[in-house]
Every structure is written in structure tokens, then in C-alpha cells.
Amino acid sequence: MRDAVGKLLLFGATGDLSQRMLLPSLYGLHADGLLPEGLTITGTARSEQSDDDFRSFAREALDTHLPDERKDAEAIAGFLDRLFYQPLDASTIEGFDDLARKLGDISGGLAIFLSTAPWLFGPTIKGLESAGLAGEKVRIGLEKPLGKDLASSREINDIVAAAFPEERTFRIDHYLGKETVQNILALRFGNSLFEPVWNARGIDHVQITISETVGLEGRAGYYDEVGALRDMVQNHMLQLLALVAMEPPAHFDGTAIRDEKVKVLRSLRPIANGDAAAHTVTGQYGPGAVKGEIVRGYGDELGKPSGTETFVAIKAHVDNWRWQGVPFYLRTGKRMPERRSEIVIQFKPVPHSIFAERGGALQPNTLVIRLQPEEYVRLLVMAKQPGLDREGVRLREVPLNLGLDTEFAGTRRRIAYERLLLDLIEGDPTLFVRRDEVEAQWQWIDAIRAGWQAAGVSPKPYASGSWGPSASVALTERDGVTWNE
Structure with missing residues (x-):
């Protein structure tokens, strides 16, 4: 049962995330009539502003970041009426009582979105508690980074848990708000056609790529x-891996889905000291050209x-019955040739080709789930080229496309934060990350970093505008696999 709150409190309300994502997302929900009637949105940050100053700031953010077709003067005015502001230095306990007074009666429930530097989590939680803003009707959404390793993550989670039990704690990974990510489920x-072959008997390998220009x-x-x-890798990529590899949950709810995800994360084969150099590749971009523009190397930028x-790039394995022997290749980098987030499922070839004697060459089926910049699901299948076949059978790989923009052309594509903010306001935890998931992710990542340190691994240079160090090609090619490019 959804349990919507009556007030929303945004920490870091004047920051970049707020301007680009949070305020446009909340406006989108307001304009579509999805926010609870009477919900107020109070922003807080260190800068001294009045309510009217913050409304002007929000208006400018909407003007800059909203597409023109979404700008509606009446809807914007109604949204700005919901906004209030209270200056706050979250590093000291003074000021939280003023924040509580500004918020007023929170008996109708309060949702807090906390986007601050990790060192501020402790003082902020203590301040909220001292001002009575951590009671039973208060839930908190936490934006990353939540620590830099398992120990610091536990420390932050312990601080939060002292005031907010797990059922009122919503850890945000914005990738889980993407429509195509949910389409994986x-x-x-x-x-019925995918699940019977979604295992080691049917799948040769999986690739997950998140590249940035x-x-x-x-x-x-x-x-x-x-x-x-x-x-x-620690958050977005491991969450995608978990959704691809998880067992079927009994229900579509926060408990069942997250139970299955954490089983996958705990089944990741540790990349221990001796394996780090063999199963991972690291790189650092140097000078080069991206989209025709000359760019500097990382050290020069820094x-x-x-x-x-x-x-x-990482070669990972999930050591359970379903995935035994199936490699998961993960790759992410900056200054790549193109911006792309995708999952590639490479199925195993047919056991016997009846076309080989007639010259027909088969390719294994491939499923491509593209998350950005386009959103689509594409299944590559073999088909016969038209012709009389007197000189042999000609087969060709052809795509079966589900382009979400095409198939759902009449439906507006939502920013991931729209869904996540609405779920926070309404108390639906399904698309948020549970503490045991976070800690399983960190445990695996920390082992890799320890392996790098023990083996003296240092990043290999690669040219900006390339797909990374040549060693990342070798990582897959020694298994007879080519990155999907």
C-alpha cells in the first residue's frame, strides 16, 4: 500500500543535481498531476536565500533544463507555489530547529532527499534527530557516494540506521529508475521464450558497457x-549485472526483488590477489580527439x-547453478568514442548447422538492451536472403527491434529521477538499494582494489576517443569474444 507523505525536504537544493534533475523531475510530476495534493517542497543549502529567491532559482533551472514542449506557464506557476527555502549549514547542529520550524507540522509524513558530501552524513543525521525530523513518519533518500569502501560504507549506514531503520531508508541508484532497466524484468x-535459455545452457557470455565521452x-x-x-562499477554496473543474473522473484515488490539481487551479488566470484591482473584491465585517458574535438589527457585536466x-574492464563470474562457466564482461570509461550504456546477451550457437554444406554461415543470436542514449531492445536472428540458392544458401543476421521511442511514441519518456522521487514520496522501495546489496557490492570491489595494490597494477594509457587500452581487447579475445562496438 502506497503511503504518500505531505512534505518533501531537499538537501543540496541549489546544487547541480537539483538544477539538472531534481527540480525538472518534480515539476514533471506536478505537471502530470502525480504529486500529492498540498505537498510542499522545501529546499535547503548553505546559501542565504528567501523563498522567493529559491523560486526564481527554480524557475531559471526549469527554463534551462526543460524541453520547450514541457514548459507550461500555469503549471510552472503552480509548481513554484509548492517551493520554500531554509538556509542551513548542515555541519553544525545549530539551524536544524529553524529548519523544523520552517517545515511546520510533519504529522502527514516527511520525505528527505539527502545529497551532500559523505562527511556531512553524520552531522546531518544528528541534526535531523535533534530537531525531531527523524520520527516514524519520516523516510530518507540517500544519494551516492555512500562511502569509498566497505568500512566507510558500513560507518555511513550505521549512522543512518541509528535514526532511520532500513524500511525508511531509500538508497538511490538512478540507473534503476531508467525505463529500459526495468524492461529487463x-x-x-x-x-516465456527467454527464461528457458537464460542460463549457462543457453548463454555464452554477457557484456555490460557504460561509456562516456x-x-x-x-x-x-x-x-x-x-x-x-x-x-x-560498484553501483550502476553491478546493479545491472544483478538484474540480468537474478533468479525469478516470487513477487514484484521491494523485498522479493532485492532478495534475489543480493543472492547474485554474494555469488560473484572474488577476484583475489592473484587474479586481479589477469581478470581486470585499468586505463587512464591521454590526449586525443572526441567527436572531432581535440581534448587533453587526464593528468593535464587534473x-x-x-x-x-x-x-x-573486468571478466566476472557468478558462481551459482544458473551461471556456472558464463563470463560477464564489464567495461566502463571516460573519453570513449561515444556515449553508450548497453547490455549484450550472446546466446550459444545452434548445436548443428544444416546449412553448412550449402555454404550458409550462422551467427549465434544476440540480444542487445540499449539504455542510452537511445532506448531499445534488439534481438539479432538469422534469416535467409531472398534468392534461388543455386550457388548456395545465403544467410544474414537481421534485427528484430523494439524501439521504445517508436513503440510507445505517445508516451512521454520520463527522467529516471521522476520515478525515484515519486517512489520516495509514496514509500515504494522496489527500485532502491538495500544495505546488504551495497555491502556485497563493496566487498567484491574492495577485493579487486586490494588485488591491484598487491600486484602493483597501474592504469595503462589510452588515447581519448578510443575504446580503452589494447589489453581490454585481449581480455575478451583470449576467450574468442569480441566487444560489441
């Missing part, structure tokens, strides 16, 4: 501390030499 568990983009301080492994990886 519909594809697997809503169609951008470099540091103003995140230098944060990114150089974490690198590609912790920034992308302004100093660095051993931080901007690319990582």
Missing part, C-alpha cells in the same frame, strides 16, 4: 579520489600526475 519474466567535467576533486571502479583509473 519485463523481458525476462513477462515472456566526457572527461572530468568539474568533478576533478571527487573523481580523482574514487576512479572508474568505484564511481561506476593539473597533476595521478594513478587514478578512468577506464576499467
